[in-house]
Amino acid sequence: MSNISLSRNEKKALLRILDKAKSIEEISKETGLSIDQARSALERLYAKGLVEKKIKETTIVKLKKENQEYRKIGLPEKRLLELLKEKPLSIKEINKLFGREATPAIGALKRKAAIEIIEEGGIKKVKIIRNPEEIRIIEQEFIEKLPIELEKIKDLDLLAYKNLEKRKIIELETRKEYYYLGNKKAKRIVETEEFNKEYEEKLTPEMLRYGTWRNKEFRPYEIHSPVKKARVGRHHLLRVFIRKIREILLSLGFEEMQGPIINPEFWNFDALFVPQDHPAREMQDTFYLDMYTSNIDEAIFKKVDKMHRKGLGKGKGWGIPLDKDKSRRLLPRTHTTVLSARTLNKLDLSTLPRKFFAIGRVYRNESLDWKHLFDLHQIEGIVVGENLSLKHLIGYLKEIYKKLGYDKIKVKPSFFPFTEPSAEVYVYVKEKDQWIELGGSGILRPEVTKPLLGKPIPVLAWGLGLERIIMLKEGIRDIRKIYEPELGEAMYREIKWQ
Secondary structure, three states: OOOOOOOHHHHHHHHOOOOOOEEHHHHHHHHOOOHHHHHHHHHHHHHOOOEEEEEEEEEEEEEOHHHOHHHHHOOHHHHHHHHHOOOOEEHHHHHHHHHHHHHHHHHHHHHOOOEEEEEEOOEEEEEEOOOHHHOOOHHHHHHHHOOEEHHHOOHHHHHHHHHHHHOOOEEEEEEEEEEEEEOHHHHHHHOOOHHHOOOEOOOOHHHHHHOHHHHOOEOOOOOOOOOOOOOOOOOOHHHHHHHHHHHHHHHOOOEEOOOOOEEEHHHHOHHHOOOOOOHHHOOOOOOOOOOEOOOOOHHHHHHHHHHHHHOOOOOOOOOOOOOHHHHHEEEEOOOOHHHHHHHHHHOOHHHOOEEEEEEEEEEOOOOOEOOEOOEEEEEEEEEEOOOOOHHHHHHHHHHHHHHOOOOOEEEEEEEEOOEEEEEEEEEEEOOOOEEEEEEEEEEEOHHHHHHHHOOOOOEEEEEEEHHHHHHHHHOOOOHHHHHOOOOHHHHOOOOOOO
16 A cells, blocks of 8 residues: 555545546536635645646636726727617717717727718717617627637627727736646555545544544655745845845955935035036936935035135136035935945045945936836945056956956946046846946046045046846846846846856
């Protein structure tokens, strides 16, 4: 005898599928089990290797969700026909009654040669030209039969189906139906004495209380059947990427920068030498709070203000003093470079060279679509030290992007407000056989570094969007999907970085 243990429900289901494959619904009707009980029993039998499972796919025609009302109130042409039986109606009246459904309703009845448009006293009217009892709305008749299998549609129903499909009132849905059939192993088990033996399946509180369990024989535990791997306690894909990128940067000797999400305009814009009338500071690009801070150090404010007014020795700056009230206004940071500015301002120059990074959330007043979010993550990095050059920056970029899994990079000249020179970073993606832009970089302008550091020490800077990396590595085409609670197999797949 096999050591396979079967429950009562499993035995009931197995006896019904020894000679003929049956669906879950058929088993449910024949055994009195609920659909869920039947499905559970059959799936356990399948896991124990006692049944074969076959899938039958059926294409079903059904009403679209937004058109379900047509089953109750009728198609617009049916409703229009009922009104026209009483009297002709003007086009204006029909438009008022039916709105956007007016034209389809008139068109459908004209194709059936049921109506004509006449003109009376300069007013266009619609009237019936056939016996109303002879006019069939076959599309409405077809709707009453839905849902229906596509292959069963014939004759007039086929014509109605095509008409409704053109009007996008119906849709197709592929349904899968599972059929189960007992195999030879199952037949051998059914013929044994053990199969017909009755066991207790549950140990109840009453059995324990009164000791009746001692006189009962319980069904043995089945420990040989394979079970599906439980997927629980997983980190979201976004968290996985943040953790991995943090590990990469820490391993390269970078120190992590921390700072507040809400900042005054001074740190978000002024300290980075962005003029106070710059378009990026307008409402269409930035979220603003109706709040202000008084916590701006006067010494650093004066240095930045002087740079805006006069610039460097030979430069003229912007020629405009800072409006302190504007500098004090609070906003959610629009970039993580605000953390770089705050870090540089506190930096002890005797500790140079130093390397810093940040992975933080930033906020932009963007329209939400497949490639834009109004809150997203930026990865920011800076290297501070004497005698640094663009050559050093490219060296760092190559090492960082190599750790991210990209062996080939190239840089192209570009423009960014805080850096000069500036460069876009491109990586070669082997799977796509193309170069893809994946971040920006440059050397912070001396107008930024001199007020913050006391002198224009070179600061290499680079940044990229975290969501952009995730989309590229995981083949996600819509950035919004990254923030869905369930990302399918991507949640459980090991991420390949190199």
